[in-house]
Amino acid sequence: MIRTLACFAATSTLLLAQNPRPFASVAPPGSSPSGTAIATDGDLTAIAWNDSVIDRIVVQTSDGRGLEWSSPVVISGATNFPEFKLGRGSIAVVGSSIYVAWRDEPVAPETVFFNYSDDGGASWAGVQDLRFNPLFQVKDWYLTATAGTPNRVYVALLENDAYPSFGFLDTVSVLASSNGGASFVRTRFPETLGADDGASLAIACEGTTAVVCYAAKPIGGTDHELRTRRTTNSGASWSSELVVSTNPKGNLQDSLSERLSIDMSGSIVSIAYLEHPFGGISTGRQWLRAVTSTDGGATFSSDQFVGSYSIGSDCDRPRVVVTGNGDVVVAWDDDRNGSNTVYTVHSSDGGATFGGDIAHGSASFRPMLAASAGDEVVLTYFDSTPGATLACFSSDGGASFAAPITVGSGSTLQPAYNDLYDNVIVAATAVVGGFRAATVDSIGWDDIYDPSETTLGFSFYGFASDDTHALVALSTGTGPISLGPRTIGLGPDLGPIGLFGFVAPLIDGAGTTDLLPNIFAGAGPGIGLSAYYVAIGLGPADYSRITDVGSVSL
Secondary structure (H helix, E strand, O other), X not given: OEEOOOOOOOOOOOOOOOOOEEEEEOOOOOOXXXXXXXXXXXXXXXXXXXXXXXXXXXXXXXXXXXXEEOOOEEOOOOOOOOXXXXXXXXXXXXOOEEEXXXXXXXXXXXXXXXXXXXXXXXXXOOOEEOOOOOOOEEEEEEEEEEOOOOOXXXXXXEEXXXXXXXXXXXXXXXXXXXXXXXXXXXXXXXXXXXXXXXXXXXXXXXXXEEEEEEEEEEOOOOOOEEEEEEEOOOOOOOOOOEEOOOOOOOXXXXXXXXXXXXXXXXXXXXXXXXXXOOOOHHHOOOEEEEEEXXXXXXXXOOOEXXXXXXXXXOEEEEEEEEOOOOOXXXXXXXXXXXXXXXXXXXXXXXXXXXXXXXXXXOOEEEEEEEEOOOOXXXXXXEEOOOOEEEEEEEOOOOXXXXXXXXXXXXXXXXXXXXXXXXXXXXXXXXXXXXXXXXXXXXXXXXXXXXXXXXXXXXXXXXXXXXXXXXXXXXXXOEOOEEEOOEEEOOEOOOEOOOOOOOEEEOEOOEEEOOOEEOOOOOOOOOOOOEEEEEEEEEOOOOEEEEOOOEEEEO
């Protein structure tokens, strides 16, 4: 295993659990990584990236904590120009299965390849070529998957026909698998798109329903339209095409990651996209709009203007997530104040209405979003003022965000939310870090031999709103041991969980223990024993959130 984090190292001062985990490379020496994509589910996390030294796509895995990473496993043949899209467009993790799709140009025009593993990345089924015709060029693609028996996997493709009889038109296809990626049924929608006028596309799924969206000019048209189709039987059949935009959109540039975003949770489907209201790409001005469905994509609301910027502002990089509780959050950056700034808006009514803009940073761009199965949202973005990538956490569906913390130095970091551990894992080019939603802070533990530190205790925040108490567990070892379905890095000796001074009642996920007299104050210099600890939330039914491991030298 490749050790990446120093969470369990003995230190002379307390390693505060609420600090973000330091970013560290998981790529082996001598490799040259690019194009990282990340996904997580349960006790499995996977990243995929291209190693240009060996010209291969590789995958590395970790558990739901993202603390230790396997060695890279090659899942592709030789590649020429492999690409990854940001977010969910290249990789998905469902249970113990990993699905990866990448674009490459092995001989002729670009195509998309696919591979999957059902045993957590230990073995791989083999590369599948998803192209419809060797002469067709894949302009864009998007992968998504959802749990089933077996899992359902979808890959949407935007292809440019290379046959003159087709008039070099763009065509949208969806490959659907109801057997966990072993085979696909291809649906190639009737060609209603103009010559070389297809722009972005994306797809989202839930249960047996999937919704694909794409922006393109109709044949003979001058403006792009936003269109959708859906399936309710895992891709066996698809609905007719819906045009869900109501105003002329001008020209949209090709780029899934920059122009169009879709997410789905339950019956809510939300799409955020850019329009060129001033006559096309040459103006360099774009606005942000959104449409939402509350019936699984059967119908959509009227598209609405998103944001409170003025006419002439330029919006970029829309992102949207739908939380498990049905809140919708849209993120983007615009230049209303002279330089780019990231903004978010929040909807608590399924996208029918949005609240006011929330600004993040002052010279910020490239937002990315991830959401939980509950109501947690994490936003990452690059802020040029500190020259770092920041993360903001929300526990109320994006209605408000905590103060940002620094999580890396790359300009684009992809967050993934792990519901088993309430854990955020953030990846860039084969470097990984993150943080937990639940945090614990020390009172007097930074130097327990300091005469001025007269009391000892702990404070807690970020626990579940229905947690009644938080408990501190201590150990002289780093385990790991199991706590229900999860792993904690303590043990095997645990204590003094639940004792006076190590337990606190919580209100709205926050609280502070009673303070104990510090009998070590002034005693020093200590015996050099390292103690490790985590804080654990106690919910109505069982243990809930768990913090990262902290350590103190006694």
